[in-house]
Amino acid sequence: MPEVRLENVTKKYGKIIAVKNVNLHVHDKEYFSLIGPSGCGKTTLLRLIAGLVQPDEGKIFIENKLVTHIPPEDRGIGFVFQTYALFPHMNAWDNVTYGPRVKAWEEEKRERIGREMLEMVKLYERADAVPKELSGGMMQRVALARALAADAKLLLLDEPLGALDAKIRFDLRYELRKLVKDLGLTAVHVTHDQGEAMAISDRIAVMKKGRILQVDTPQELYMKPQHVFVANFIGESNFLEGYIVETNDKGCVIELRGGVIVNVVNQTRNKGERVVLAVRPETLSIEKGHKKGLNCITGHIERFRFEGTDVRYEVRLKNEDVVVIVRPALMGEWFNEGEKVTACFPTDKSYLFTYPSLGLRSELALE
Ligand SMILES: Nc1ncnc2c1ncn2[C@@H]1O[C@H](COP(=O)(O)OP(=O)(O)O)[C@@H](O)[C@H]1O
Ligand SMILES: [Mg+2]
Structure with missing residues (x-):
């Protein structure tokens, strides 16, 4: 089961300490968000979990397995970025079934997964469309389907709704949460939008300057902020x-x-x-x-x-x-x-x- 644990994780870029001695426990099947101002280390923390960057210190566990030195493709994760990182020359179908093809799954399984995933994001009818024929919200739904098609149980999302119009962003956040819950996934979602984090998450970690200040449910963060910064960043004070x-x-x-x-x-x-x-x-x-x-x-x-x-x-x-x-x-x-x-x-x-x-x-x- 994909729970995620970080122990004393530090990541430096030269003199910049992007992530500073972070301890974190994301529970199995939890919708978890990382929130904080720009540059506070959210993306770096997510990339550490994904294995796209290596920590300078500390340990990372997924499903109780030490993964600190395991490459991203062997961590059982799906990654969704802010900008639609779809293959521009491939249609939605080929984008979604890319992982299954690389993994050389049997054709019957590839077809089934491709259909299931596109139906799940309500785009099966648009399977033939290439990215430039789709709207921003649609492209992000294809990216989500693609991230999940390779059998990921842990979904990592870096500002996945950040480039979308306000109304679409609003609708898609609920779809995203429902999907994660229906499929029994664990999600770690990075955002700088407190409203989004509050609406979508079971728990939220508030970050500042590479550190985690407080981890709590949205209600607790709002009702019982432990830091002046949290009282200001979550809601207003x-x-x-x-x-x-x-x-x-x-x-x-x-x-x-x-x-x-x-x-x-x-x-x-x-x-x-x-x-x-x-x-x-x-x-x-x-x-x-x-x-x-x-x-x-x-x-x-x-x-x-x-x-x-x-x-x-x-x-x-x-x-x-x-x-x-x-x-x-x-x-x-x-x-x-x-x-x-x-x-x-x-x-x-x-x-x-x-x-x-x-x-x-x-x-x-x-x-
Ligand atoms: N590849 C990199 N090389 C050098 N500095 C980086 C790199 N990635 C991030 N940083 C720095 O690390 C800090 C945290 O960045 P980041 O994790 O992207 O923050 P956030 O996602 O919260 O905006 C920032 O000061 C940023 O400039
Ligand atoms: Mg970022």
């Missing part, structure tokens, strides 16, 4: 700097810039500790005029954006901190730029992080 001025049996009290006070529950911290308070834009509420109340801070609308489903406000608080607040466009009233408002912070849906030693900005940087 406002980050406010402050100090813990009081702790009690319920939680703690934070003093933000300008002496502004915010209470949070279910968080244990030490009095005097320097912290970052992370609050999701969709958990803040906004009220007309200047109001008093627990966790309510007065300010004004500095910026208003209508974004279709949501409206997005940037509210400058009285202490000069700016918070983003997102509200469903069809719920409640809208506010105008310059209008006096009160932003109310949730007590139970925000996170506290120890202030990063290198500063907040460097912790949040994508590169």
